[in-house]
Amino acid sequence: MHNPVNIRTAPDQHAAVSVVPGHTQPADPPVAEAMSVVDLTKGFRSGLLRRRLRGIEGISFTVKRGEIFALLGHNGAGKTTTINCLLNLCRPDAGRVTLLGKDHADPSARRDVGYLPERPYFFEHLTGWELLRFYGDLLDRPRAGLDTEIATVLARVGMAEASNRRLRKLSKGMLQRLGIAQALLGDPKLLIMDEPMSGLDPMGRRDVRELLRALRAEGCTILLSSHIVPDIEMLADTVAIINQGRVARTCSRDEITARSSYIVHTESPAGGTDQWPGWLQEACPEQAGRALRIAAPDTAELRDILENCHGSSMSVRSVETQRTGLEDLFMAVQEHGGTT
Amino acid sequence: MNPRHILALAHNTYRETVRDRIFYLVAVFGFVMLASTAVLSPLTVGAQAKIMTDVGLAAMVVFGLLVVVFVGSSMVRKEMEKGTIVTILAKPVGRREYLFGKFLGLNMTLTAMLAVMAILFAVMLLFAPGEFSPRFLSAVYLAFLELTLINAVAVFFSTCVSSVLAAVFTLGAFVVGHLSQALREFGRLQSGPLQERLADAVYYLVPNLEVFNVRGAVVHGDPVTAGHLMWATVYGVGWSLILLILAGGVFARKELR
Numbered sequence: 001m002h003n004p005v006n007i008r009t010a011p012d013q014h015a016a017v018s019v020v021p022g023h024t025q026p027a028d029p030p031v032a033e034a035m036s037v038v039d040l041t042k043g044f045r046s047g048l049l050r051r052r053l054r055g056i057e058g059i060s061f062t063v064k065r066g067e068i069f070a071l072l073g074h075n076g077a078g079k080t081t082t083i084n085c086l087l088n089l090c091r092p093d094a095g096r097v098t099l100l101g102k103d104h105a106d107p108s109a110r111r112d113v114g115y116l117p118e119r120p121y122f123f124e125h126l127t128g129w130e131l132l133r134f135y136g137d138l139l140d141r142p143r144a145g146l147d148t149e150i151a152t153v154l155a156r157v158g159m160a161e162a163s164n165r166r167l168r169k170l171s172k173g174m175l176q177r178l179g180i181a182q183a184l185l186g187d188p189k190l191l192i193m194d195e196p197m198s199g200l201d202p203m204g205r206r207d208v209r210e211l212l213r214a215l216r217a218e219g220c221t222i223l224l225s226s227h228i229v230p231d232i233e234m235l236a237d238t239v240a241i242i243n244q245g246r247v248a249r250t251c252s253r254d255e256i257t258a259r260s261s262y263i264v265h266t267e268s269p270a271g272g273t274d275q276w277p278g279w280l281q282e283a284c285p286e287q288a289g290r291a292l293r294i295a296a297p298d299t300a301e302l303r304d305i306l307e308n309c310h311g312s313s314m315s316v317r318s319v320e321t322q323r324t325g326l327e328d329l330f331m332a333v334q335e336h337g338g339t340t
Numbered sequence: 341m342n343p344r345h346i347l348a349l350a351h352n353t354y355r356e357t358v359r360d361r362i363f364y365l366v367a368v369f370g371f372v373m374l375a376s377t378a379v380l381s382p383l384t385v386g387a388q389a390k391i392m393t394d395v396g397l398a399a400m401v402v403f404g405l406l407v408v409v410f411v412g413s414s415m416v417r418k419e420m421e422k423g424t425i426v427t428i429l430a431k432p433v434g435r436r437e438y439l440f441g442k443f444l445g446l447n448m449t450l451t452a453m454l455a456v457m458a459i460l461f462a463v464m465l466l467f468a469p470g471e472f473s474p475r476f477l478s479a480v481y482l483a484f485l486e487l488t489l490i491n492a493v494a495v496f497f498s499t500c501v502s503s504v505l506a507a508v509f510t511l512g513a514f515v516v517g518h519l520s521q522a523l524r525e526f527g528r529l530q531s532g533p534l535q536e537r538l539a540d541a542v543y544y545l546v547p548n549l550e551v552f553n554v555r556g557a558v559v560h561g562d563p564v565t566a567g568h569l570m571w572a573t574v575y576g577v578g579w580s581l582i583l584l585i586l587a588g589g590v591f592a593r594k595e596l597r
Contacts, residue, residue: 044595084426084596087426087429087430088429089426089429089430089595089596090595090596091593091595107432107433107434108432109432110430110431110432111432113430115426115427115430117423117426117427117430119423120423120427121422121423121424122424122427123352123356123424125355125356125359125360126352126355130355134348134351134352135427135431137344137345137347137348138345138348138349138428138431138432138433139431139432140342140344140345140432179427182427192430
């Protein structure tokens with residue numbers, strides 16, 4: 001966000017990390033994955049007859065260290081229930097969850113986990129600074145460096161100037177930023193964010209995207225949930241599409257982008273069409289004056305076209321994503337109600 | 341149990357009640373005391389200090405009870421409904437730590453309230469005609485123990501039922517707690533064994549709050565023995581711990597969504 005400040009001092013996620021000058025924590029023994037979820041099941045009882053309502057059923061996935069893993073699903077698909085089970089806020093009926101190698105029911109498993117809830121709501125009687133001090137105590141952060149750490153995270157989310165205002169006087173977007181700040185406090189190795197763009201204006205959304213990319217670059221593992229396809233498409237390395245409480249499909253960024261198509265906007269070279277390079281004639285572009293639109297059905301073709309444009313000294317004005325692979329995949333999952 | 345977590349939660353709860361202007365109740369207490377002195381003085385020739393002691397000690401318990409009922413009963417439920425609890429329990433904080441921290445925080449508020457009220461009360465007694473009895477400190481201490489126990493009752497109910505029901509049950513426990521001894525004696529006077537057993541059950545299931553009521557002794561100059569203070573301390577702390585352990589058991593199974 002504004003005045004970005006690097007929180008981590010060591011990019012290696014297994015090394016000792018700290019935001020407090022002179023203070024280091026012993027490194028945890030390395031584990032293969034940041035999070036492992038196996039057959040997670042959770043139902044709810046409702047009404048006088050205690051009828052069982054489906055929450056999630058047999059959800060399994062693994063989040064690799066240093067990646068952004070997204071849970072994508074429509075409202076009510078089971079994303080928040082999954083996250084609540086991961087953090088032991090809800091007791092799963094069945095299944096196993098490990099966070100950074102520890103069982104999720106052990107409070108110490110959450111020491112290196114930051115969490116942003118879907119609708120962050122904090123104590124209105126506190127100021128932003130007091131709130132972060134409170135959370136710092138709950139995270140057992142050393143008091144000596146806590147103020148420095150708070151100043152750092154507040155600056156990172158662009159809330160440094162509003163830190164002494166009572167929370168009841170902050171806007172929804174500012175509360176969301178503060179929510180992100182409290183999630184970043186304690187230098188977490190794993191961030192769990194439920195709808196992190198919720199309540200933010202376009203600038204704020206861009207800031208959060210940049211922040212998440214920066215955190216990934218620093219080695220932080222991020223699990224985020226959203227029902228907004230473009231946000232996930234721009235950020236996620238791996239996506240799990242959740243439908244009716246089950247993981248309907250898991251796919252990597254490469255799989256998603258391979259299913260997308262593009263239009264390259266460029267300018268035609270000098271001379272008539274018969275004087276164009278062979279590759280351009282084969283591509284059969286649409287022409288409007290000097291402007292050309294060249295279709296690329298997949299990323300491999302897009303790469304070739306861009307290289308050819310460069311080789312032919314044609315300036316590329318823009319590349320338009322014509323059909324997003326993830327959106328198609330998501331819609332197909334919704335329509336078929338299961339795996340695709 | 342991590343003491344730093346508990347203290348942070350307690351301090352936050354205390355700060356919340358203070359910033360929610362709970363101490364206006366103390367101002368009301370002062371006003372009630374002054375008003376009662378002005379009204380009762382002409383009616384109580386030679387017994388003004390006794391009446392003030394009685395009214396003052398009763399007012400302390402009643403105002404403390406109001407704080408417990410209105411703040412304590414909704415303390416946990418409010419955080420569950422608003423969602424402030426999820427960011428706390430997503431940190432490495434145990435549920436029992438959370439509950440104990442909230443309980444301790446409200447007790448800090450009660451302590452501060454009682455301290456201010458006791459000072460105000462003592463100053464007024466010093467200026468009133470008649471004898472100032474230092475025994476009132478014992479009564480204040482027992483009022484604190486009683487409110488601590490009622491606080492634990494409120495925390496217990498706030499983990500089980502809605503805020504409104506928790507307030508009603510807490511108030512009910514206060515009333516029955518003061519009547520349980522009388523109920524037991526009344527049950528023994530009945531001919532049927534069923535009534536006697538029922539009265540006994542109420543007596544043992546609900547804390548006997550008359551243990552903490554020494555207003556009569558203080559007003560009439562009777563001694564409050566160290567043995568009674570000791571017994572009341574063990575009784576109050578014991579009941580509070582039992583209720584907090586039960587509340588912790590219920591809260592550990594609570595679904596937060």
